Each structure stands twice: as structure tokens, then as C-alpha cells.
Amino acid sequence: MRRSGPELAERIRRVLLAALPDGHEHPELERFARLQRVYPERPGKTLRGQLVVLSSAAHDGDMDAALVTAAGLELFQNWVLVHDDIEDDSEQRRGGPALHRMVAPAVALNVGDAMHVAMWRLLLTLPTAADRPVDREAVLREFLWMIDRTAEGQHLDLSWVADGRFDISEDDYLTMVTLKTAYYTVVSPLRLGAACAGRPPSPVFTEAGRDLGVAFQIRDDVLNLRRDVAYGKEFAGDLYEGKRTLILAHLLAHASADEAAEVREVLARPRDAKQPEAIERVLAAIERHGSLDYAQTLAEARARRGLERLHDALAELPGADAALEIEELVRSLAARTV
Amino acid sequence: MRRSGPELAERIRRVLLAALPDGHEHPELERFARLQRVYPERPGKTLRGQLVVLSSAAHDGDMDAALVTAAGLELFQNWVLVHDDIEDDSEQRRGGPALHRMVAPAVALNVGDAMHVAMWRLLLTLPTAADRPVDREAVLREFLWMIDRTAEGQHLDLSWVADGRFDISEDDYLTMVTLKTAYYTVVSPLRLGAACAGRPPSPVFTEAGRDLGVAFQIRDDVLNLRRDVAYGKEFAGDLYEGKRTLILAHLLAHASADEAAEVREVLARPRDAKQPEAIERVLAAIERHGSLDYAQTLAEARARRGLERLHDALAELPGADAALEIEELVRSLAARTV
Numbered sequence: 001m002r003r004s005g006p007e008l009a010e011r012i013r014r015v016l017l018a019a020l021p022d023g024h025e026h027p028e029l030e031r032f033a034r035l036q037r038v039y040p041e042r043p044g045k046t047l048r049g050q051l052v053v054l055s056s057a058a059h060d061g062d063m064d065a066a067l068v069t070a071a072g073l074e075l076f077q078n079w080v081l082v083h084d085d086i087e088d089d090s091e092q093r094r095g096g097p098a099l100h101r102m103v104a105p106a107v108a109l110n111v112g113d114a115m116h117v118a119m120w121r122l123l124l125t126l127p128t129a130a131d132r133p134v135d136r137e138a139v140l141r142e143f144l145w146m147i148d149r150t151a152e153g154q155h156l157d158l159s160w161v162a163d164g165r166f167d168i169s170e171d172d173y174l175t176m177v178t179l180k181t182a183y184y185t186v187v188s189p190l191r192l193g194a195a196c197a198g199r200p201p202s203p204v205f206t207e208a209g210r211d212l213g214v215a216f217q218i219r220d221d222v223l224n225l226r227r228d229v230a231y232g233k234e235f236a237g238d239l240y241e242g243k244r245t246l247i248l249a250h251l252l253a254h255a256s257a258d259e260a261a262e263v264r265e266v267l268a269r270p271r272d273a274k275q276p277e278a279i280e281r282v283l284a285a286i287e288r289h290g291s292l293d294y295a296q297t298l299a300e301a302r303a304r305r306g307l308e309r310l311h312d313a314l315a316e317l318p319g320a321d322a323a324l325e326i327e328e329l330v331r332s333l334a335a336r337t338v
Numbered sequence: 339m340r341r342s343g344p345e346l347a348e349r350i351r352r353v354l355l356a357a358l359p360d361g362h363e364h365p366e367l368e369r370f371a372r373l374q375r376v377y378p379e380r381p382g383k384t385l386r387g388q389l390v391v392l393s394s395a396a397h398d399g400d401m402d403a404a405l406v407t408a409a410g411l412e413l414f415q416n417w418v419l420v421h422d423d424i425e426d427d428s429e430q431r432r433g434g435p436a437l438h439r440m441v442a443p444a445v446a447l448n449v450g451d452a453m454h455v456a457m458w459r460l461l462l463t464l465p466t467a468a469d470r471p472v473d474r475e476a477v478l479r480e481f482l483w484m485i486d487r488t489a490e491g492q493h494l495d496l497s498w499v500a501d502g503r504f505d506i507s508e509d510d511y512l513t514m515v516t517l518k519t520a521y522y523t524v525v526s527p528l529r530l531g532a533a534c535a536g537r538p539p540s541p542v543f544t545e546a547g548r549d550l551g552v553a554f555q556i557r558d559d560v561l562n563l564r565r566d567v568a569y570g571k572e573f574a575g576d577l578y579e580g581k582r583t584l585i586l587a588h589l590l591a592h593a594s595a596d597e598a599a600e601v602r603e604v605l606a607r608p609r610d611a612k613q614p615e616a617i618e619r620v621l622a623a624i625e626r627h628g629s630l631d632y633a634q635t636l637a638e639a640r641a642r643r644g645l646e647r648l649h650d651a652l653a654e655l656p657g658a659d660a661a662l663e664i665e666e667l668v669r670s671l672a673a674r675t676v
Contacts, residue, residue: 159369
């Protein structure tokens with residue numbers, strides 16, 4: 001019996017949406033409640049949440065606890081995206097306008113804070129009773145740890161842009177995306193599944209999840225610069241936002257001094273001063289130096305290594321069917337095309 | 339034996355600061371840790387935290403749990419202020435520059451999120467053991483409830499400014515500040531103290547705390563427009579930020595049509611376009627209509643009513659000395675001069 005897929009996504013979404021306020025007698029607070037539901041109500045695959053449920057099943061865990069934990073993780077993702085979009089001044093999210101472009105950024109910031117609190121409220125509904133397998137304290141600890149790592153990665157990402165730094169090496173980039181993306185996308189979902197079963201997580205989850213999560217983020221960076229792919233974000237938004245990516249690190253390491261100077265100059269401009277022609281010149285340089293292919297190849301190597309490492313650890317778990325589905329899901333995650 | 343004062347403030351601050359990261363091997367993450375400590379390290383009276391400790395003592399509560407809860411409340415205040423200052427684009431906080439004016443606003447926003455997580459980490463150190471009087475779940479529930487109310491009040495405040503609304507009545511204002519300030523300043527500290535003792539809070543705390551908290555916020559609004567008071571924020575910052583205050587509601591309700599139109603026009607300008615002369619004209623109108631005195635008088639009436647209501651409820655608590663100190667502290671809070 002297959003567990004993951006649209007039906008599981010829908011179950012997770014239902015728990016998530018039920019954790020958010022819905023309606024209020026005060027019209028302005030009714031609007032406040034509605035704003036908290038904007039991102040969660042947009043179509044999303046809830047892959048991270050599904051990974052929690054699969055990992056819990058593979059560990060013989062509690063399904064109710066897994067759904068709550070999965071929805072908590074998706075709610076985390078949603079509030080982070082609201083704040084992230086403000087921080088990057090992104091234009092789009094999941095095929096619609098970014099929240100801070102629908103309402104004042106100040107209002108959107110506060111909406112994100114309210115969603116953050118809703119996440120803790122949901123997680124604190126996990127049972128404390130000794131007759132249930134879920135280790136509630138372990139779930140809460142994992143969230144604390146995961147949010148810290150994500151915020152650290154976010155800090156590196158944001159401060160490099162804010163400080164106009166272009167001396168970001170491939171290693172710097174990998175450190176940043178491991179913190180910013182890999183933990184909450186793969187490592188923590190796998191570990192949370194174990195906590196839902198009251199079991200210690202395999203130490204392999206950490207290394208393998210880092211590889212797979214890094215592959216996922218590089219793939220995201222690559223897709224952002226692929227004109228032919230519509231994946232819910234603005235084409236080349238990373239260049240408009242001046243993001244330091246692996247693609248950019250490769251380009252700057254291989255470009256001529258003149259080319260590199262031009263790329264730096266364009267990326268350092270404020271968003272409004274980045275004409276499409278200037279962005280096209282950067283895209284041409286990326287093409288010329290094969291930086292997109294380089295990134296794609298590195299992502300594939302990481303995904304392969306992560307999958308190999310994960311395979312043996314998963315083979316030891318009691319739920320063999322669910323373990324197989326985990327492999328499938330993380331493979332599709334790391335090789336995502338949209 | 340007197341409990342409140344600088345010594346207790348110092349004890350709370352120590353618990354608070356120990357809950358924040360301190361140092362990191364990565365230089366940029368060391369900076370991230372340092373940024374989280376900027377507001378907490380500035381001088382502050384931690385009155386809300388002290389109120390938690392006093393209320394716990396009055397309920398015969400656990401001192402260690404009260405200190406953790408008090409520090410958690412102060413940490414709440416600190417992360418909210420980081421976000422609040424971004425939302426209002428404030429210039430100063432506790433006598434220094436606002437955090438988003440020291441670093442990029444995007445970086446400051448993320449710092450606030452990390453501080454928010456640190457607050458939950460600290461609260462989750464509260465003991466679950468049945469041999470300790472503290473009701474950890476009640477403390478966590480109170481925080482969830484309190485942060486929701488504060489975010490709702492914040493939403494009203496921000497959306498009125500963002501939407502350029504000037505039809506804010508005295509009742510609207512009182513609803514907003516009850517949510518935004520009164521709960522976390524007085525109601526929740528009193529209730530948290532009861533939770534630290536594992537006792538149910540008196541229902542009187544809610545009504546009395548609302549009155550006292552509203553008095554505190556109105557007093558804050560009044561101080562902001564008093565040229566002769568230096569209290570850590572920019573003089574007339576509320577006018578530069580276009581805040582809807584009781585003073586403004588009174589002024590607009592009593593000004594002539596021409597005066598009101600001018601006041602609206604000035605306040606609706608973007609901050610950069612608010613020349614000091616224009617702000618002076620608004621201040622002169624406030625003076626002319628006695629709006630500051632009106633607000634001050636209403637604050638005093640609320641404080642009096644709140645204190646009367648609180649008095650009887652406090653008389654029933656086991657810790658009589660601490661109960662007396664609570665009265666003293668909330669009186670000074672509502673009548674604050676700096």
C-alpha cells in the first residue's frame with residue numbers, strides 16, 4: 001500500500017490549515033486570520049511533511065503524531081517563506097504574489113510571526129502520555145535545533161548580499177545551503193519520523209540528508225535560471241535578488257577579470273536598477289562558462305552519494321515499504337524538475 | 339524582605355542572556371549570535387519579568403521556574419521589539435539605534451526570528467516533573483495566548499497606518515492597545531506567576547490587568563510627545579511613524595475640519611517628507627485641544643480602577659509581602675515618568 005502522494009498531502013494540509021485561525025468577529029482581525037492562510041492555501045506538494053510521515057511509518061511510529069509533526073514542519077516552511085520573501089523582496093511564491101506585495105511588508109512580517117506561534121501551538125498538541133510511542137520532547141528539540149540551523153543559513157545568505165560580498169567560495173556556499181535548506185528539507189524530516197516512533201534516529205540521516213538537501217537546493221538554484229521551467233518563482237529571481245549561489249561562485253571563479261567585474265557590478269545594483277538586458281548579460285556569461293551544468297553535475301553527485309548512504313540505514317528499519325517510499329521521495333526531491 | 343528592584347532585574351537578565359547564543363567558530367555566525375544580544379544587553383528595567391516573579395511569590399510558587407518564565411517573557415519583549423522597530427521603521431530603542439538601522443532590515447528580521455526560537459527553547463527547559471509545583475503546560479499555553487493577542491493588536495496598529503485610516507475612534511484605540519500591550523504587560527505576567535505555582539489565576543487579573551496595561555500604553559504615547567522627557571525613544575517618533583494614538587483620536591474628534599485635514603495630511607506623508615516644522619504644527623494642535631491632558635487623565639482613571647480591582651484579588655493570595663510589591667510595581671508601571 002502506497003502511503004505518499006496527493007492523498008497524504010491533503011491529509012497534512014488539513015491538519016496544517018486547522019492549526020491556523022479561521023475567521024474573527026472583528027473585520028480587521030478576520031483579515032489578519034485570512035492573511036495567515038494565503039501561503040498554506042496555495043498548491044504545494046508538502047514533500048517535507050510527507051517525508052516525516054514516511055519516516056515515522058518506517059520506524060513503526062504513531063500516525064496521528066506523525067501528521068501533527070508533518071503539518072508543523074509545513075507550517076514552519078510557510079512562516080519562513082513569508083519572512084524570507086520580505087528579506088529577499090521576492091516577487092512571487094507558489095505561483096502567486098509574495099505576501100508582502102499583497103499587503104504592506106510590516107503587516108506581512110507580523111503575519112509571519114503569528115504563523116510561527118501557530119506552529120508551536122500545533123506541536124504542543126502532541127501527546128505527553130506514556131502510553132503513546134511518540135517522544136514529544138524529542139520532536140520539540142528537533143524543531144528548536146532545525147529552526148536555529150535554518151536561521152543561521154539564512155543569516156549567511158542575507159549578510160553576504162547585504163554586505164556586498166562576492167568572495168563566496170564553493171565551500172562557503174555549501175556551508176550556507178546545508179544550514180539554510182538541507183537540515184529542514186531532509187535531515188530533520190527523517191529524524192522527526194524517528195521521534196514520532198519514540199526511537200533514536202540513525203546517525204546516517206544527518207550525513208545523507210545533508211547531501212540530499214544540498215542537491216535539492218542546488219537544483220532549486222538551477223531551475224531558477226532555466227527559462228523553460230515554470231516552478232512558481234520569478235525566472236532569474238536569484239539574479240535580481242543578488243543571491244550568492246554555486247552557479248555564481250563557479251562563474252566568478254572562471255570568468256575573466258573583466259567579465260567578473262561586470263557580473264559583480266550588475267548583481268550589486270539595487271533591484272530596480274537591474275535592467276533585463278543587464279541580467280541577460282549575466283545569463284550569457286553563465287552559459288559561456290558552463291556554470292549551470294557544473295552546478296547540475298555537482299547536485300547529481302551529491303544526490304547519488306546521499307541515496308547510497310541512506311539506503312543501508314533504511315534497510316534496518318521495521319517498515320520496509322515505507323522505507324522504500326522514502327528512497328523514492330528523496331530521489332525525486334533531489335532531482336526535481338519543477 | 340523586598341524582592342523587586344535592580345537585583346531581581348539582574349537575575350532575570352542573567353537567565354535571559356544565558357538563553358541566547360554566545361560566540362561561534364564561524365565569524366559571520368558569531369556576528370549573528372552577537373546581534374541577538376544587542377537589545378537584551380541594553381539597559382532595561384525588566385518590569386514585566388519582575389511582575390512574573392512577584393506574582394509567583396505571591397502564589398507561593400517555584401522561584402527557579404519563575405525566573406525562567408520571567409526571562410522568557412523578557413525575551414518575548416526583545417524579539418517583538420526587533421520586529422516592531424522594523425515594522426514601524428523606528429529610529430531608536432532603549433537609547434541606541436534600532437537594530438535594523440545597525441544592519442540591513444532583512445538581517446534584523448531574521449535575528450528576531452532566532453530570538454523568538456530562543457524564547458521557546460528557554461520555556462521548554464521548565465520542569466515537567468510532578469514533584470515541582472510549576473504547571474509547565476499552563477505557562478506554555480499562556481505564552482501562546484499572549485503572543486496571539488499581541489500579534490492581533492500589532493496587526494490593527496500596522497494595518498491602520500498601512501491603509502491610511504484616520505477613522506479610528508477611542509474605542510478602536512482601546513481595543514488595539516489592550517491586545518497589543520495590556521495582555522503581555524500586565525495580564526499575562528500576573529497569570530504566569532500563578533502557573534509557576536501550579537495554581538489557577540484569579541479571573542480579576544484579566545480585567546484589572548487590561549486597565550493597568552492600557553494606562554501603561556497611553557502613558558507611553560504621552561511620554562513620546564513630551565519634549566522634556568528622554569525615555570529611550572525618539573521624541574515625537576509616533577508622529578513620524580504616523581501611529582494612531584488616543585491623543586490623535588481625541589485631536590481629530592475635536593479639531594476643526596481644516597485643522598483635522600492638515601493633521602491627516604502631515605501624518606499620511608512618508609517619513610522622509612515629514613519636516614520638523616510640519617510635526618511642530620501637529621504638536622501645536624495637540625496642545626491647543628488639550629489632547630495630551632485628556633489622554634493623561636484617561637490613563638490615570640484606568641490605572642486607578644485597575645488598582646482597585648486588583649487590590650482585593652491580591653489580598654487573597656498566600657504571599658502577602660509579594661502581593662504588596664505587585665501593587666507597588668503596577669502602580670509605578672501605570673504612572674511611569676520614564
